[in-house]
Amino acid sequence: MLEFLRRNQTLLTSGLLLVLALILVSSNARTRRFDDPLGAALLEGMRPLQSGVTRATSTLGGIWRQYFALVGLQRENEHLRQRILELERDAVRLGEVEQTNQRFRELLGFRDQLEGPAIAARVVGKDIKLTRSFTLDRGSQDGLRKGMAVLSPYGVVGQILRTSSNTAQVLLITDHNSGIDAVVQRSRARGIIEGALDQGCLLKYIRQGDDVQVGDRVVTSGLDGIFPKGIVVGHITQLHPRSRGQLLSTDVEPAVPFDLVEEVLVVDASVRPRGESAEGTP
Amino acid sequence: MRSASLIALTTVAVLLFQTTVVPLLPFGALMPDLLLVVCVYLGLHFHSPAGALGAFAIGYVEDSFSGAVPGLNAFAMTVVFITVYLASRQLWVSNALSKVVMVFLASLVKAFAVLALLGLFLSLEGVWRTAMKYVLVEAVLAAAVGPLMFALLARTQHVAVEH
Numbered sequence: 001m002l003e004f005l006r007r008n009q010t011l012l013t014s015g016l017l018l019v020l021a022l023i024l025v026s027s028n029a030r031t032r033r034f035d036d037p038l039g040a041a042l043l044e045g046m047r048p049l050q051s052g053v054t055r056a057t058s059t060l061g062g063i064w065r066q067y068f069a070l071v072g073l074q075r076e077n078e079h080l081r082q083r084i085l086e087l088e089r090d091a092v093r094l095g096e097v098e099q100t101n102q103r104f105r106e107l108l109g110f111r112d113q114l115e116g117p118a119i120a121a122r123v124v125g126k127d128i129k130l131t132r133s134f135t136l137d138r139g140s141q142d143g144l145r146k147g148m149a150v151l152s153p154y155g156v157v158g159q160i161l162r163t164s165s166n167t168a169q170v171l172l173i174t175d176h177n178s179g180i181d182a183v184v185q186r187s188r189a190r191g192i193i194e195g196a197l198d199q200g201c202l203l204k205y206i207r208q209g210d211d212v213q214v215g216d217r218v219v220t221s222g223l224d225g226i227f228p229k230g231i232v233v234g235h236i237t238q239l240h241p242r243s244r245g246q247l248l249s250t251d252v253e254p255a256v257p258f259d260l261v262e263e264v265l266v267v268d269a270s271v272r273p274r275g276e277s278a279e280g281t282p
Numbered sequence: 283m284r285s286a287s288l289i290a291l292t293t294v295a296v297l298l299f300q301t302t303v304v305p306l307l308p309f310g311a312l313m314p315d316l317l318l319v320v321c322v323y324l325g326l327h328f329h330s331p332a333g334a335l336g337a338f339a340i341g342y343v344e345d346s347f348s349g350a351v352p353g354l355n356a357f358a359m360t361v362v363f364i365t366v367y368l369a370s371r372q373l374w375v376s377n378a379l380s381k382v383v384m385v386f387l388a389s390l391v392k393a394f395a396v397l398a399l400l401g402l403f404l405s406l407e408g409v410w411r412t413a414m415k416y417v418l419v420e421a422v423l424a425a426a427v428g429p430l431m432f433a434l435l436a437r438t439q440h441v442a443v444e445h
Contacts, residue, residue, distance in 0.1 A: 024353025039346030
């Protein structure tokens with residue numbers, strides 16, 4: 001008997017415990033009071049440990065959540081920064097488009113002031129310091145020829161020096177090889193505009209005694225067979241009286257800000273400002 | 283004795299973990315029953331009245347902490363202990379896979395024991411239907427954490443034996 005008990009003590013103990021559990025469940029189910037003094041003591045004993053662990057885990061959880069929140073914020077921050085860059089790019093592009101539109105409007109307005117064919121071209125290269133020339137994105141295929149006049153809404157830019165199929169080089173009026181027949185608009189005093197080395201122009205070969213004053217506007221005469229009549233060249237900034245041959249010259253500041261020009265009109269000599277007669281009288 | 287004490291301490295630690303940390307984990311309403319794994323470990327390695335007493339105590343503590351009818355989980359854990367104890371006497375349960383299967387089956391046994399008692403003594407309507415939704419998933423979760431828990435408990439027992 002003892003041997004049986006010893007051999008099956010685990011099962012017997014388990015059986016007793018099962019009975020005990022059943023009694024517990026049965027009694028508590030009957031009364032529905034679920035009295036458990038031992039359980040209450042266990043809970044009380046474990047409370048400090050549970051509080052400590054809960055505090056520690058909630059702190060760690062907070063750090064963890066904060067970390068994820070920060071990661072989320074960082075992602076959002078990068079996204080917003082990227083968005084700002086895109087918007088800035090868009091703003092620059094829109095500003096550029098607006099300025100281009102403005103220039104095109106001015107060019108169209110200027111084109112409307114001229115009678116005859118004119119070819120719009122974009123300046124794709126500039127060399128103002130050395131040769132004082134522009135390169136245009138139109139060439140002989142577009143009808144550009146050597147010697148054609150190049151104009152902008154501000155006034156005279158220069159003339160075509162040479163062309164290729166798709167490009168053309170423009171000799172600016174400030175180049176010392178350039179020469180334009182011009183008149184002082186107010187007094188009709190005549191002279192030749194030549195480029196000066198210091199980026200400006202000179203109005204040369206003015207007869208001594210002609211009425212020329214500082215501030216006078218100089219326009220093309222149309223007599224050189226290149227530039228239409230009446231296009232603004234610039235205004236006189238200084239007089240240089242000379243005794244030789246009774247001729248004088250003046251400094252002329254070009255009307256065209258060459259470093260700002262981006263689009264031009266190329267015209268031939270048959271073009272003239274609206275309202276000008278074919279004979280060249282206003 | 284020292285081994286049993288260390289297992290008891292580990293059980294307390296597991297209980298703390300189960301009641302404080304596990305609810306924070308992203309398992310939703312489903313949580314792996316870590317105490318069940320301890321009970322299975324007792325059934326596999328503590329073939330003595332102390333093992334049975336340990337299983338009963340674990341169930342009783344679970345009742346206290348879960349607010350269940352006192353004795354409900356104590357009964358279920360004791361049933362689990364007896365089942366695992368008898369199985370381990372008849373079967374060779376030593377590799378990891380067999381232990382995982384054992385935990386899975388033990389989880390089902392515990393669930394059915396609890397449901398049986400609830401049906402018998404408390405006549406809760408619809409409890410079977412609700413419980414069936416979770417029984418399998420909880421068994422899988424318990425089986426999934428089984429190897430880790432077994433390794434922890436074996437290490438604890440090993441330390442106890444060494445000292």
